[in-house]
Amino acid sequence: xxxxxxxxxxxxxxxxxxxxxxxxxxxxxxxxxxxxxxxxxxxxxxxxxxxxxxxxxxxxxxxxxxxxxxxxxxxxxxxxxxxxxxxxxxxxxxxxxxxxxxxxxxxxxxxxxxxxxxxxxxxxxxxxxxxxxxxxxxxxxxxxxxxxxxxxxxxxxxxxxxxxxxxxxxxxxxxxxxxxxxxxxxxxxxxxxxxxxxxxxxxxxxxxxxxxxxxxxxxxxxxxxxxxxxxxxxxxxxxxxxxxxxxxxxxxxxxxxxxxxxxxxxxxxxxxxxxxxxxxxxxxxxxxxxxxxxxxxxxxxxxxxxxxxxxxxxxxxxxxxxxxxx
Amino acid sequence: xxxxxxxxxxxxxxxxxxxxxxxxxxxxxxxxxxxxxxxxxxxxxxxxxxxxxxxxxxxxxxxxxxxxxxxxxxxxxxxxxxxxxxxxxxxxxxxxxxxxxxxxxxxxxxxxxxxxxxxxxxxxxxxxxxxxxxxxxxxxxxxxxxxxxxxxxxxxxxxxxxxxxxxxxxxxxxxxxxxxxxxxxxxxxxxxxxxxxxxxxxxxxxxxxxxxxxxxxxxxxxxxxxxxxxxxxxxxxxxxxxxxxxxxxxxxxxxxxxxxxxxxxxxxxxxxxxxxxxxxxxxxxxxxxxxxxxxxxxxxxxxxxxxxxxxxxxxxxxxxxxxxxxxxxxxxxxxxxxxxxxxxxxxxxxxxxxxxxxxxxxxxxxxxxxxxxxxxxxxxxxxxxxxxxxxxxxxxxxxxxxxxxxxxxxxxxxxxxxxxxxxxxxxxxxxxxxxxxxxxxxxxxxxxxxxxxxxxxxxxxxxxxxxxxxxxxxxxxxxxxxxxxxxxxxxxxxxxxxxxxxxx
Numbered sequence: 001x002x003x004x005x006x007x008x009x010x011x012x013x014x015x016x017x018x019x020x021x022x023x024x025x026x027x028x029x030x031x032x033x034x035x036x037x038x039x040x041x042x043x044x045x046x047x048x049x050x051x052x053x054x055x056x057x058x059x060x061x062x063x064x065x066x067x068x069x070x071x072x073x074x075x076x077x078x079x080x081x082x083x084x085x086x087x088x089x090x091x092x093x094x095x096x097x098x099x100x101x102x103x104x105x106x107x108x109x110x111x112x113x114x115x116x117x118x119x120x121x122x123x124x125x126x127x128x129x130x131x132x133x134x135x136x137x138x139x140x141x142x143x144x145x146x147x148x149x150x151x152x153x154x155x156x157x158x159x160x161x162x163x164x165x166x167x168x169x170x171x172x173x174x175x176x177x178x179x180x181x182x183x184x185x186x187x188x189x190x191x192x193x194x195x196x197x198x199x200x201x202x203x204x205x206x207x208x209x210x211x212x213x214x215x216x217x218x219x220x221x222x223x224x225x226x227x228x229x230x231x232x233x234x235x236x237x238x239x240x241x242x243x244x245x246x247x248x249x250x251x252x253x254x255x256x257x258x259x260x261x262x263x264x265x266x267x268x269x270x271x272x273x274x275x276x277x278x279x280x281x282x283x284x285x286x287x288x289x290x291x292x293x294x295x296x297x298x299x300x301x302x303x304x305x306x307x308x309x310x311x312x313x314x315x316x317x318x319x320x321x322x323x324x325x326x
Numbered sequence: 327x328x329x330x331x332x333x334x335x336x337x338x339x340x341x342x343x344x345x346x347x348x349x350x351x352x353x354x355x356x357x358x359x360x361x362x363x364x365x366x367x368x369x370x371x372x373x374x375x376x377x378x379x380x381x382x383x384x385x386x387x388x389x390x391x392x393x394x395x396x397x398x399x400x401x402x403x404x405x406x407x408x409x410x411x412x413x414x415x416x417x418x419x420x421x422x423x424x425x426x427x428x429x430x431x432x433x434x435x436x437x438x439x440x441x442x443x444x445x446x447x448x449x450x451x452x453x454x455x456x457x458x459x460x461x462x463x464x465x466x467x468x469x470x471x472x473x474x475x476x477x478x479x480x481x482x483x484x485x486x487x488x489x490x491x492x493x494x495x496x497x498x499x500x501x502x503x504x505x506x507x508x509x510x511x512x513x514x515x516x517x518x519x520x521x522x523x524x525x526x527x528x529x530x531x532x533x534x535x536x537x538x539x540x541x542x543x544x545x546x547x548x549x550x551x552x553x554x555x556x557x558x559x560x561x562x563x564x565x566x567x568x569x570x571x572x573x574x575x576x577x578x579x580x581x582x583x584x585x586x587x588x589x590x591x592x593x594x595x596x597x598x599x600x601x602x603x604x605x606x607x608x609x610x611x612x613x614x615x616x617x618x619x620x621x622x623x624x625x626x627x628x629x630x631x632x633x634x635x636x637x638x639x640x641x642x643x644x645x646x647x648x649x650x651x652x653x654x655x656x657x658x659x660x661x662x663x664x665x666x667x668x669x670x671x672x673x674x675x676x677x678x679x680x681x682x683x684x685x686x687x688x689x690x691x692x693x694x695x696x697x698x699x700x701x702x703x704x705x706x707x708x709x710x711x712x713x714x715x716x717x718x719x720x721x722x723x724x725x726x727x728x729x730x731x732x733x734x735x736x737x738x739x740x741x742x743x744x745x746x747x748x749x750x751x752x753x754x755x756x757x758x759x760x761x762x763x764x765x766x767x768x769x770x771x772x773x774x775x776x777x778x779x780x781x782x783x784x785x786x787x788x789x790x791x792x793x794x795x796x797x798x799x800x801x802x803x804x805x806x807x808x809x810x811x812x813x814x815x816x817x818x819x820x821x822x823x824x825x826x827x828x829x830x
Contacts, residue, residue: 017800028812117760205699 017202045088047167048103055300057292059085060171061100061206062115063091063223068270069115069222069250072170073311074277075284076304080294083287085171091118093195093202094128100206104213112210113283113288116221118278119195119203168307173272181225181260181268188323191233192238207243216290221249223258223279226268248286250279273315327368328488329574330524336814338365339578342484347508348580349377354505355479358582365484366446376412381478383408384456388463389472402464406457416445422664448487450663454613455481459495468495474762476503485578489571490588491609496585502724516580516787521806522777523573524814529770531567533815534559538759542727542737549740552748552757553724557737560769561631562721565593568607592610592778594719597711599680602719614656624651653682664726669734680718766813774814 015082048056058081060066066087086099093159096118195203210217219240221228228251240247256278260268263275271279295301327333342361349357367374387405391398420440429438459477462468479502480495481487501766504511541548541556548556569590581588589608596602603611622628628648659676695702721738728734748754755761780787791799 006510014510017803021807022803023806025811028808166582 002064008260018113022302043092045086045099045171047096047171048086049106049169050302051084052303053106054108056082056084056109057112057295058113059100059103059107059200060085060087060113060115061096061107062087063118063121064089064224064270065117065224065227067171067173068113068175068272069276069279070283071115071172071276071280073168073172073271073308073315074280075287076170077308077312078284079286079288079292080296081284081292082295082301082304083170087115087171090121092121092125093118093199093206094125095132097130097202097209101209104209104215105256108213109215109216110292111287112205112206113215113218113220114203114206116219116232117227119199119236120193120227120232121199122196124198138145168310170307172276175265175270176273178262178272178274179265179267180262181264183225183260191231192234193229194235194239203239213282217245219245219247220283221247221251223250223256223263223271223275224269225251225260226283230305248283250282253282255283327365329485329571329578330527331825340605342502343508343581349505351505351507355476355503358420358483358502359479361626362479362484362487366482369450369488370446373444376416376446377448377452377482380412380452380456381474381481384459384481385472385477388460388468388477391460391463392472397482398464398674402460405460409453409456409460416443416449418662418666419443433632434633442674444513448489451490451492452487452608453479454492454496458613458617462495479503487567489575490607491572491575491585491587492613493609498584501584506585508581509583511579512583515792516577516582518791518803519577520574520579521803521810522579523570523577525770525806525810526566526573526774528810528814528816530568530767530774531563533759533763533767534563535815536787537728538563538758542729542733542759545728545733545737549743550745552754553741555754556725556757557720557727560704560727561720564681564723564726564762565590565606566774585722592636592782594716595712595778596715597708598684598715599718601683603681603716604676607620607672610660611750614660616692619652621816628652643778649685650682653678653685657681667730669725669728670732672731672734673722676722702708770813 009086032325048059058072060070060072060083062085066089067085070083072083072085075083086103088095088099096114101111194200208215209215219236221233223237228249233249233252236247236249239245258275262273263278265272295304327338329335336660338361342357345361346354346357361372366377370377384405386584387401387408391401391405394401420443422437423440430437459468459480476499477495479500480493483498483502538556538560541552541733542560545553572589576586576588587609591608593606596605628651633649635647657674657678658671659674660677661671663675664670688822692702700707711816724737725731725734728737757762759767791802794802
């Protein structure tokens with residue numbers, strides 16, 4: 001009896017300890033998160049949920065190719081369009097569908113740009129629902145674990161709690177490293193490569209979801225010489241024609257003037273900031289042809305103005321000094 | 327996967343604990359054996375075959391020793407040579423080939439190709455445990471009947487297989503095989519020890535790694551105070567990394583109610599090199615003492631040698647020759663054990679010379695102190711000895727960490743170029759740690775030092791905390807956890823660093 005009582009007491013104490021720990025974790029995170037601080041990739045993928053409802057007009061959906069190729073803040077600074085990159089590393093199409101379905105409970109975008117690299121991810125997703133839920137929880141409950149060095153930015157005189165974190169980069173991830181792409185002589189076959197069964201299924205679900213919500217879907221392929229093939233291009237082109245979806249392949253747009261000796265941080269897999277500025281500028285011009293409004297003077301977007309100032313200081317101005325002829 | 331990876335902490339360990347409790351008490355050791363082999367397979371893949379071979383061969387040979395009376399020594403020696411032979415082949419073949427190639431090149435012969443050999447993690451540790459098992463069986467120190475499964479668990483036990491401590495069968499088998507239930511006290515005390523180990527590794531060892539790597543890899547660019555600083559930081563890094571990992575190991579053992587021997591006892595409070603090695607990597611020093619030093623020093627050959635010198639009126643030489651030969655064997659082996667490089671052998675010889683001087687000249691030094699009126703039991707004298715020992719340790723670590731012997735000597739001579747400029751112009755904060763990093767590291771080192779001071783005084787901090795009221799206790803635990811989470815050097819901004827001694 002005494003032993004049972006002690007065991008129950010031990011279990012209660014353990015559960016209480018863990019609960020208090022997570023509560024403290026949230027509390028400490030609120031103090032250590034500053035406006036515009038870079039946050040973890042896990043949280044970035046869910047950053048769209050921290051934006052006020054019905055303020056995002058364009059969602060960029062995809063894997064790491066999406067958040068390294070488009071900087072929504074620079075599109076905002078140029079034309080005032082409110083876009084958000086909801087990208088996640090190694091994302092599968094099925095998880096992109098889950099995320100979009102959830103995001104559309106809070107946002108009413110006019111356009112969804114679907115980055116095509118994830119459509120060619122091989123194999124089947126393992127326990128996608130479970131991992132999606134784990135990603136959801138991780139974004140909420142592990143803020144501190146992934147915020148190393150946040151304490152260095154603390155200004156003790158200005159310590160104040162943040163009730164809610166936001167990503168001033170709107171999903172974009174800045175990287176200024178350079179690792180040149182080495183051309184290994186890709187074969188120039190004219191064959192067509194199509195997504196596998198699972199990816200096609202969830203592509204169609206995303207299309208269906210967009211149609212139901214009156215959202216126009218556009219397929220876009222970020223510049224990536226390491227991943228791009230003519231076969232994939234042909235496959236996407238045929239899918240776009242079949243489903244009557246506009247398609248942009250930035251790999252064939254010569255006007256971008258990509259220089260793969262300096263525009264990539266990992267040998268041609270992803271662009272660095274220098275490359276991303278080029279693809280962002282191109283997409284901004286494309287978005288100008290769409291039915292989008294300039295929201296820079298809209299009072300509901302005051303936080304975008306503030307985020308834009310921060311972006312300018314933290315990213316744009318710093319990079320202007322470091323990159324010649326940018 | 328290592329003991330500090332999320333996969334181990336959040337998946338492997340909790341699952342092992344659950345499975346352990348599901349097994350009936352008599353067979354809980356089996357669950358630990360299964361977990362250990364899964365862990366070993368994850369970290370070493372198919373080279374688990376070497377561990378299996380070691381286990382089966384040790385079992386077979388020790389059984390044979392128990393069955394025969396004659397040739398027992400020969401069987402034991404065969405078994406020991408077999409285990410050491412595997413270790414030497416896997417770890418040192420390319421070292422020998424490399425050195426042979428230098429000679430062959432010099433005399434105009436074609437060089438030999440180095441072999442591609444995959445070495446299982448922890449082989450240096452479990453091989454010494456295997457050898458100790460064989461020798462202890464020969465000496466009659468292992469009374470229990472031989473059991474292949476239990477021997478396998480002793481050699482492969484997952485908390486100790488990567489970095490030790492190097493356990494003796496008789497000192498761990500009772501708690502290892504007991505199958506004690508998981509108890510709240512053991513779990514909490516074990517976790518406290520784990521957290522302390524993580525604090526040392528993640529706040530200090532991993533943070534200073536950037537500076538240490540930068541200076542030791544680019545030593546031509548640095549001199550003077552920068553080299554001194556990097557060497558001191560490396561010494562601290564090695565201590566906090568290794569002792570931190572051992573804290574995690576012992577903590578995990580405690581969670582299961584298994585007593586794993588201590589491997590550190592405030593080593594920087596040692597007053598001599600001899601004492602240092604009784605406080606640093608205790609189980610390795612003990613292994614060398616029991617299986618190399620005493621067998622050589624007390625052997626018939628050495629006793630005959632001593633008699634011969636005594637007959638020729640060289641009593642002092644006679645007394646010291648056995649010790650010197652035994653010490654040489656110990657320190658040569660110690661150096662080589664750390665790795666197949668001449669710098670490690672140099673490191674071993676450095677301690678051989680230092681300890682030999684201490685042992686052989688002890689009477690001379692005592693006479694000198696007496697003549698000078700120095701009270702060797704005075705506190706100031708103890709501090710002097712401690713500081714002197716620490717300085718010699720740091721000097722040894724310079725060679726231990728340098729890329730090779732030549733680099734070590736280069737760095738040593740570069741210290742002569744004393745200039746405070748890097749401190750004054752702030753360039754010292756651009757080597758891998760900024761001012762805030764230095765500040766946090768200094769605070770953390772101070773905390774570790776204070777804890778060591780308290781432990782040196784014989785006081786157990788954990789027992790002291792356990793006596794406090796729950797609110798005070800939990801506040802301390804939460805502070806410890808959040809200090810690690812907030813200030814720890816891990817994650818996307820840091821390159822993950824493996825446990826330093828696992829590389830040996």
